[in-house]
Amino acid sequence: MLLAVILAILLTMILILIRALLGPTAYDRMLATNLFGTKIVLLMVVAGHALGWSSFIDVALLYAMINFVSTIAIMRFFEHQGASSQAAIRERVK
């Protein structure tokens, strides 16, 4: 059962990775990065439980936290970056 879950998570990771590599816009890559982090958390918990690693939950908690922070950081600095191009796109949309 646990093995099947691990395989499912690994499969999902592959799918997400493909999206991260293809990702037409930067936002797609952002989303993929965030999801990948969550999948790693899940993998840590399930595999850690299945294989009996020590203190894997602390690590999983840290991963969840860092994942959130890096997503926020990516968004924040991306907005700084795109300030001029955003205006251009808005003009075009109008």
Added chain:
Amino acid sequence: MDIVLLGFLLLTAIAAIRLRDLFAVVMLFGIYSFLAAGLFMVLDAVDVAFTEAAVGAGITTVLMLATLRLTGRFERSPRPVRLLPLVVVAMTGAALIYGTLDAPLLGDVQAPAQQHVAPRYIERTMAEVGTPNMVTAVLASYRGYDTLGETVVIFTAGLAVLLLLGITEVPPLRLGRRVINDQVVLHVIVKALIPFILLFGAYVQFHGDYGAGGGFQAGVVVATGLVLYDLVFGDGHAQLVVPPTWLPRIAAFGVLVYGAVGLLSLLQGKALLDYSALAQTPLSGQHLGIMLVELGVGITVFAVVLAIFYAFSGRRRQA
């Protein structure tokens, strides 16, 4: 499972080389760090996985993004692939792989690396130091000199960044102006989360004797909490909590705590950084010494990481 993770790692690295959007490259680097951290978990290195996740995926990514903000997002059109670097790289790689052919296989108990000092650490840690986490014992007690050196290196690197960039004091934003647009949900959630992150940092700091964690990781976690605050609420908000002028002093204080513990044991008539002299019994002395030393490390790492972040985020792009 480690083979799959290694495959992912290779894929990510190659994609990172090929992409020209540096923003995407940094995001892929974040994924790469997470993968590496997962791999460390598989290879039994709990503490290393902890550190790699906090440092590689967290702080390094943030710093690289902050640099990109200052230097520009796109790489110029790539040079044609040149032969010479490729040949050099291929030859070096071939030589290294040839070298690994004689290496002991993965997980071999008889490998030379497992024979030298490691058995002694593993057998004697509980009797001599009394902390269940051997990594902490080796880090803070057996190899205390090394760690003192590393702490000083981190302190120096922090000073170097401050000398190069300096911290521009950003006037705190006016109330009501949002940086990540109008993200009310984000503000509310982050405000609720930050105390827990700081609490988690304290847990990591003081639980390091018994499980994964310790000064290095705790410093980074606490700094990450403040970085998150600054990211969401705008430049300068974190500077109100921890003013930048304090940071070099805090960092120096951490190194001083470490050194003072060492000198204290010297004054008690034992060797430098031999904590057995610090209390009635050697074991409780070791406990006290490791706790103080880890605290020193944690303080230094926290101050340096935060100072570096301030230095990068406070800088404005010069046209």
Added chain:
Amino acid sequence: MSDWITLASGLCFSLGGFLCITGGVGLLRFPDFFSRVHAAGVTETLATPLLLSGVMLQLGWSQDSLKLLLVMAFVLATNPTAAHAMAKAALDGGLRPQIEQDDTTDQEGRSSKP
């Protein structure tokens, strides 16, 4: 009693794993960013608690279970927030859902044909 726990955790695991893969497929197959956020964010938010509570059921009452509860609370708080923030950032950054564009082109097409 333990049979029930095995059954419940197995149910959690299979549902969680299924949702995981669904989210991955959705992320890969959906046409534009906003539908991808939707696919990934929603499945993720249900799959994570399911898998974690599956592990919790197997661990029983212990300190580890409590910590897992913390992880779950953290993920439940941050995941939808991150998805929401990303969608909002993308909208403010000039990305538009494809539906709108499809509609407009469709209407234009229809209006031009007759």
Added chain:
Amino acid sequence: MNMVPGLFNYWVAVLLMMAGLYVVIAQPNLVKKMVGLALFQASVFIFYISIGKVSGAHAPIFIAGETLYSNPLPHVLILTAIVVGVATTAVGLALVVRIQEAYGSVEEDDIDAKDREQSDEDDGGGP
């Protein structure tokens, strides 16, 4: 043929190392060079940790009654190396930022061209 899984970790570490090295040597953009350096660093970490792994062993946190643990020494070395690594990466990135401010570009070619210009001017302005 149990050599392949036994050495696979090392091989991947070497390949990643070479990927990082290639970026550092061949890519003109300085920020990308820093990313390459970080890739290189991480591959060295993977190599070290692979050396310390003992199959069937526990993570080096004491459990009563267990005697087989992975080697804690590489873990200690790499743990500190990671934190020192981020500090040095920060110094490198700070240098990149200063170069951007001084030269207006982080592409190696531009910087070289500017330098050459500068030295030509210096020669011309001589005696």
